[in-house]
Amino acid sequence: MSTRRTGGRQPPSMQSPSADDQQQVVDATVARVVENIATNLRAMVPEHAIRRLIELEFRAAVRALPLQDSPPPRPDPQPSSAPAADRITYRVTEAAKLLGISTSKVWGLLGEGRLPARKMDGVTLIRRVDLEAFIDTLPAFRGGPQNG
Structure with a gap:
C-alpha cells in the first residue's frame, strides 16, 4: 500500500466542510425530511x-454540522413585551398578542371550544400548535375594501 503526500493538507475526509458543503448537506437533509x-x-x-x-x-441537521469558526457571541436580547415565537405554550394574554386580538376574545374562543387550552397549577396555557391549528381553520381573506 502506498502513501501519498498531501502537501501538509488533511485528506478530504478529515477537512472541515466548506460553507457550500454545509449548505448542500442542509438542503439534502431538508429535501429528504420533507419527502419522507x-x-x-x-x-x-x-x-x-x-x-x-x-x-x-x-x-x-444544522446543529449536527461541524462549525469551522464559531460566530461571535450575540449580545443578550433586550426584554421585549412581545411573546417569544419559539415557545411551546402561551398564557392567554400572550396568545392574544400573538393573534392580534383582545384577551376577552381569546377567553371567548376558549369558552366556545374553538381554541383548546390546558391548565397547570391554575394557569391557562395555550399550545402554539393549537394557535396555528386555530388560524388554519379561519377562512382565507381575499383582500379588497370591507363594507361596514
Whole structure:
C-alpha cells in the first residue's frame, strides 16, 4: 500500500466542510425530511404539525454540522413585551398578542371550544400548535375594501 503526500493538507475526509458543503448537506437533509414526512404522514397529520416536524428536523441537521469558526457571541436580547415565537405554550394574554386580538376574545374562543387550552397549577396555557391549528381553520381573506 502506498502513501501519498498531501502537501501538509488533511485528506478530504478529515477537512472541515466548506460553507457550500454545509449548505448542500442542509438542503439534502431538508429535501429528504420533507419527502419522507409528506409521503408517510400527509393523510394523518395536519399541515401545521408537518411544518413543525420539518422545522425540528432542519434545526437538528444544522446543529449536527461541524462549525469551522464559531460566530461571535450575540449580545443578550433586550426584554421585549412581545411573546417569544419559539415557545411551546402561551398564557392567554400572550396568545392574544400573538393573534392580534383582545384577551376577552381569546377567553371567548376558549369558552366556545374553538381554541383548546390546558391548565397547570391554575394557569391557562395555550399550545402554539393549537394557535396555528386555530388560524388554519379561519377562512382565507381575499383582500379588497370591507363594507361596514
